[in-house]
Amino acid sequence: MNQAKKTTVLLTDDHAVVRMGLAAIINLESDLAVCGEAEDGATAARLAGELRPDVIVMDFRMPGMDGAEATAAVLRASPGSRVLILTTYGTSAEIARALDAGATGAVTKDLSNAALADTIRATARGERRLSPEIAATIEDAEHEIALTPRQRQVLDSITRGLSNDDITKMLGISKSRVKQHLNEVYNKLGAANRAEAVAIAMRRQLLKV
Numbered sequence: 001m002n003q004a005k006k007t008t009v010l011l012t013d014d015h016a017v018v019r020m021g022l023a024a025i026i027n028l029e030s031d032l033a034v035c036g037e038a039e040d041g042a043t044a045a046r047l048a049g050e051l052r053p054d055v056i057v058m059d060f061r062m063p064g065m066d067g068a069e070a071t072a073a074v075l076r077a078s079p080g081s082r083v084l085i086l087t088t089y090g091t092s093a094e095i096a097r098a099l100d101a102g103a104t105g106a107v108t109k110d111l112s113n114a115a116l117a118d119t120i121r122a123t124a125r126g127e128r129r130l131s132p133e134i135a136a137t138i139e140d141a142e143h144e145i146a147l148t149p150r151q152r153q154v155l156d157s158i159t160r161g162l163s164n165d166d167i168t169k170m171l172g173i174s175k176s177r178v179k180q181h182l183n184e185v186y187n188k189l190g191a192a193n194r195a196e197a198v199a200i201a202m203r204r205q206l207l208k209v
Contacts, residue, residue: 041070049077093190
């Protein structure tokens with residue numbers, strides 16, 4: 001009976017020693033229980049679909065998928081789960097991508113044991129928790145994104161669903177130049193593809209006059 005009431009946690013980290021340490025911390029809490037462990041995003045997505053954990057604690061740097069890609073994958077597999085990014089390092093753009101992909105929060109690995117447990121509980125409730133340094137870097141990055149007029153035109157075009165051919169005709173530039181502008185926009189936004197660029201542009205209101 002008591003076990004059924006515990007918040008279940010899936011640990012995703014490519015280092016077994018880290019998973020072991022996290023599991024020891026979490027399982028000491030009477031209301032938390034580790035239900036599974038994964039060494040990469042693909043395994044996490046499979047286990048998320050099977051186990052339906054309340055919270056998925058996710059490392060950001062892993063083989064195969066990064067934290068943002070893995071976040072999207074596990075939430076497709078288990079839409080009711082919450083994702084907490086736990087990272088040693090990661091650029092503001094990368095963390096922002098994970099949040100855009102659906103992560104509830106992001107914290108650094110130097111949290112105390114008690115703070116980690118409290119953050120997992122908050123994540124299960126749907127509360128966003130960001131370590132102060134992560135929040136600060138994300139805020140700074142959002143203010144620092146500077147697109148050229150042409151990059152802004154291209155970004156506006158893809159948010160309206162235009163194809164590369166459409167943009168080529170509309171702006172009167174070559175298809176290779178369109179691709180170049182798109183890659184520059186992706187780099188500035190920290191986006192991996194067209195869909196992520198659109199999501200970030202809408203969330204941050206980058207095209208709002």
